[in-house]
Amino acid sequence: MSVATLEVRNLQTHFFTRAGVVKAVDGVSFTVGRGKVLGLVGESGSGKTVTGFSIIGLVDEPGRVVGGEILFHGQNLARLSEEEMRQLRGNRIAMIFQDPMMTLNPVLRIDTQMIETVLAHTKVSHEEARQRCRDTLGMVGIPSPEERLKSYPHQFSGGMRQRVAIAIALLHRPELIIADEPTTALDVTIQGQILAEVQKLAINTGTSLIWITHDLSVVAGLADDIAVMYAGRVVEDGPVSEVLDKPLHPYTHGLIGSVPSRNKRGEPLRQIPGMTPSLLKLPPGCAFRSRCDRATAECAAPIELMELTLGRHARCIHPHMEAVAA
Amino acid sequence: MSATMQQSQGTAHVPERPIIELIGITKRFEKKLDFIGKLAQKLGAPIREEIVHAVDNVNLSIRKGEVVGLVGESGCGKSTLGRVVAGIMPPSDGEVLWRGRNIASLHGAEAKEAKLRAQMIFQDPYASLNPRMKVQDIVGEAPLVHGMTTRGGFDTYVDEQLRRAGLDPTLKKRYPHQFSGGQRQRIGIARALAVQPEFLVCDESVAALDVSIQAQILNLFMKLRADLDLTYLFISHDLGVVEHLSDRVVIMYLGRVVEQAPSEEIFARANHPYTVSLLSSVPRIEARKRAFATVKGEIPSPLNPPPGCHFHPRCPHAFDRCKVEVPALKEIAPGHLSACHLNG
Ligand SMILES: Nc1ncnc2c1ncn2[C@@H]1O[C@H](COP(=O)(O)OP(=O)(O)OP(=O)(O)O)[C@@H](O)[C@H]1O
Ligand SMILES: Nc1ncnc2c1ncn2[C@@H]1O[C@H](COP(=O)(O)OP(=O)(O)OP(=O)(O)O)[C@@H](O)[C@H]1O
Ligand code: SF4
Ligand code: SF4
Ligand SMILES: [Mg+2]
Ligand SMILES: [Mg+2]
Numbered sequence: 001m002s003v004a005t006l007e008v009r010n011l012q013t014h015f016f017t018r019a020g021v022v023k024a025v026d027g028v029s030f031t032v033g034r035g036k037v038l039g040l041v042g043e044s045g046s047g048k049t050v051t052g053f054s055i056i057g058l059v060d061e062p063g064r065v066v067g068g069e070i071l072f073h074g075q076n077l078a079r080l081s082e083e084e085m086r087q088l089r090g091n092r093i094a095m096i097f098q099d100p101m102m103t104l105n106p107v108l109r110i111d112t113q114m115i116e117t118v119l120a121h122t123k124v125s126h127e128e129a130r131q132r133c134r135d136t137l138g139m140v141g142i143p144s145p146e147e148r149l150k151s152y153p154h155q156f157s158g159g160m161r162q163r164v165a166i167a168i169a170l171l172h173r174p175e176l177i178i179a180d181e182p183t184t185a186l187d188v189t190i191q192g193q194i195l196a197e198v199q200k201l202a203i204n205t206g207t208s209l210i211w212i213t214h215d216l217s218v219v220a221g222l223a224d225d226i227a228v229m230y231a232g233r234v235v236e237d238g239p240v241s242e243v244l245d246k247p248l249h250p251y252t253h254g255l256i257g258s259v260p261s262r263n264k265r266g267e268p269l270r271q272i273p274g275m276t277p278s279l280l281k282l283p284p285g286c287a288f289r290s291r292c293d294r295a296t297a298e299c300a301a302p303i304e305l306m307e308l309t310l311g312r313h314a315r316c317i318h319p320h321m322e323a324v325a326a
Numbered sequence: 327m328s329a330t331m332q333q334s335q336g337t338a339h340v341p342e343r344p345i346i347e348l349i350g351i352t353k354r355f356e357k358k359l360d361f362i363g364k365l366a367q368k369l370g371a372p373i374r375e376e377i378v379h380a381v382d383n384v385n386l387s388i389r390k391g392e393v394v395g396l397v398g399e400s401g402c403g404k405s406t407l408g409r410v411v412a413g414i415m416p417p418s419d420g421e422v423l424w425r426g427r428n429i430a431s432l433h434g435a436e437a438k439e440a441k442l443r444a445q446m447i448f449q450d451p452y453a454s455l456n457p458r459m460k461v462q463d464i465v466g467e468a469p470l471v472h473g474m475t476t477r478g479g480f481d482t483y484v485d486e487q488l489r490r491a492g493l494d495p496t497l498k499k500r501y502p503h504q505f506s507g508g509q510r511q512r513i514g515i516a517r518a519l520a521v522q523p524e525f526l527v528c529d530e531s532v533a534a535l536d537v538s539i540q541a542q543i544l545n546l547f548m549k550l551r552a553d554l555d556l557t558y559l560f561i562s563h564d565l566g567v568v569e570h571l572s573d574r575v576v577i578m579y580l581g582r583v584v585e586q587a588p589s590e591e592i593f594a595r596a597n598h599p600y601t602v603s604l605l606s607s608v609p610r611i612e613a614r615k616r617a618f619a620t621v622k623g624e625i626p627s628p629l630n631p632p633p634g635c636h637f638h639p640r641c642p643h644a645f646d647r648c649k650v651e652v653p654a655l656k657e658i659a660p661g662h663l664s665a666c667h668l669n670g
Binding site: 015017019041042043044045048049098099101141142143144147148151155156157158159160163180181184185186187188189190191192193195196197199214215216217218220221222223224240241244254255256258259260261263265266268269270271272275276278280 | 355357376378397398399400401405406449450452453492494496497499504505506507508509512529530533534535536537538539540541542544545548563564565566567569570589590603604607608609610611612613614615616617618619620621624625626627628629630
């Protein structure tokens with residue numbers, strides 16, 4: 001039996017701040033198979049980035065992975081030494097950061113940074129490395145790559161910086177890419193170009209992807225499965241088309257209803273009422289309770305992620321089952 | 327105020343004094359050769375000083391209370407134009423008029439006032455927030471200095487600004503790095519709104535937000551416009567958002583405005599071939615597991631823009647004239663301008 005490229009089990013990552021413990025990730029589980037794309041969506045601040053950081057071992061003080069397993073080809077990354085993690089990062093696992101300046105050094109030219117990355121993990125000549133950088137920049141739609149290689153990050157537009165960060169992640173054809181809001185600053189044409197390259201990579205080299213995004217139309221077009229996060233937990237997961245067409249969890253339901261194209265022009269957009277509860281003092285029971293139009297007294301008891309129909313899970317005791325039954 | 331509102335909601339040919347006006351704005355970035363480069367050039371190496379034509383002769387006026395959407399390919403000059411409009415970056419050529427007066431000619435208190443009244447929400451929330459400042463000071467410092475709040479009222483004022491932007495006020499003593507990407511973006515929004523601007527340049531301001539919080543922010547923008555007659559230049563690659571929000575849409579391609587029209591008009595009857603191709607490639611939530619397409623034709627470079635119509639290497643309708651002559655931006659219907667030789 002083949003093992004999945006990545007299996008995250010009950011991951012818990014907490015920040016021990018002066019004001020208290022922030023449970024940014026509190027029991028997250030999901031699986032990504034070889035060549036598969038998992039779309040990770042959810043409320044802003046729900047723990048998507050921290051989940052990514054936990055997988056590649058970059059959670060900073062005062063944060064710590066306090067529980068769970070991160071199995072990469074069956075090997076628990078949470079137990080690797082810092083040195084072993086460094087070997088994996090950038091080579092077999094790459095992350096495209098939400099902030100491209102986490103990848104780019106503002107005082108170094110793009111060519112210096114990219115060529116260094118190539119040479120760090122591959123034995124090729126300087127000229128071959130340069131060629132590879134040029135090609136990869138072209139692949140992400142940067143025109144005049146030869147001239148642009150000689151620029152500094154601040155001489156690029158927001159979307160161009162984002163594309164350089166994507167190019168760096170693609171340099172080594174890693175087995176797993178965690179892409180954190182990688183195309184937020186890109187127009188649909190360039191975005192299409194990049195998504196096409198990424199699809200090629202998944203099909204041709206079996207690269208697995210975790211695609212973190214707020215853009216549900218990208219998830220719809222790219223992902224196989226989707227996991228929806230709210231307040232540090234996965235509240236719903238399943239195959240993309242089923243979750244988007246027939247969301248079970250009230251949060252997912254409200255989220256999809258807020259997409260502008262599903263609203264009338266000029267009228268106020270539908271939004272989920274209320275505010276995210278503070279992660280510092282999450283009440284027991286369902287975290288969505290104070291905002292949910294289906295909430296009952298029973299929702300105050302702890303609620304587990306349950307399989308509701310084949311391959312679909314939701315953390316809710318009054319899910320929108322009528323959609324599935326219909 | 328209500329008279330202004332009514333007029334501004336009318337069609338584009340109602341003449342009214344604009345709050346901001348751009349006349350022939352051009353912005354170039356020049357990269358000078360370093361010592362080695364100059365030496366190599368003397369020795370005959372085929373290198374030259376590089377000039378990026380980020381914005382090329384843009385004319386645009388925005389009426390009070392209007393929402394203008396600015397759309398175009400990544401790298402086409404939107405943020406640069408936004409910075410020039412907000413008075414943060416001087417143009418290489420051309421004039422920016424603020425209520426009819428050239429902002430380059432304003433001095434002292436007047437210049438400060440204009441700067442304060444026009445705010446920009448930056449595309450990059452990380453780089454634009456001081457990492458060593460607490461959120462309450464990032465948001466509250468300028469209002470305090472400019473007398474929009476007092477020492478005594480500071481906490482209440484900051485709390486209100488944060489809550490409005492969908493942030494939990496109990497987190498106001500945190501530093502920017504302790505927030506998620508979308509939370510940082512909302513700090514930038516709260517900071518810009520806290521000084522009570524009249525004109526707001528929003529540069530991809532809701533791109534990092536989930537659609538529900540995005541809806542909350544967009545609803546806030548629309549409410550401020552209805553209540554205070556706030557004017558917006560709204561830069562976004564999200565055409566759904568632009569369509570929902572804008573009165574008028576401006577399309578840029580490689581530094582130039584190629585089309586502009588009232589929102590319904592452009593989404594119903596796009597004229598310029600670039601706009602047409604842009605609108606046809608919008609991904610929809612209904613389209614599942616599809617094969618994305620790579621860009622057809624070469625993506626032109628602002629370092630070396632193609633002559634004539636910049637779009638000709640990718641345009642399915644290009645003909646000889648397009649390769650030599652720059653098409654002028656002409657009115658093809660009331661309020662609808664397009665720069666394409668197909669219009670004669
Ligand atoms: N250093 C830190 N100290 C305290 N809390 C933190 C720290 N870093 C992140 N958090 C909190 O952890 C939670 C999860 O953050 P994360 O960045 O994972 O959110 P996200 O889902 O990626 O959101 P977004 O979509 O806005 O980027 C947030 O509520 C954030 O405020
Ligand atoms: N400080 C600078 N020095 C040199 N070139 C610059 C500078 N700022 C921007 N540019 C160049 O100007 C052009 C336009 O950049 P701008 O940031 O305005 O694009 P944009 O339309 O906002 O793109 P995006 O959608 O990717 O944010 C780009 O080619 C960019 O490389
Ligand atoms: S468990 Fe209850 S409160 Fe939570 S989402 Fe379901 S119905 Fe709403
Ligand atoms: S001017 Fe010519 S190349 Fe340019 S958009 Fe029109 S038809 Fe196409
Ligand atoms: Mg994030
Ligand atoms: Mg920009």
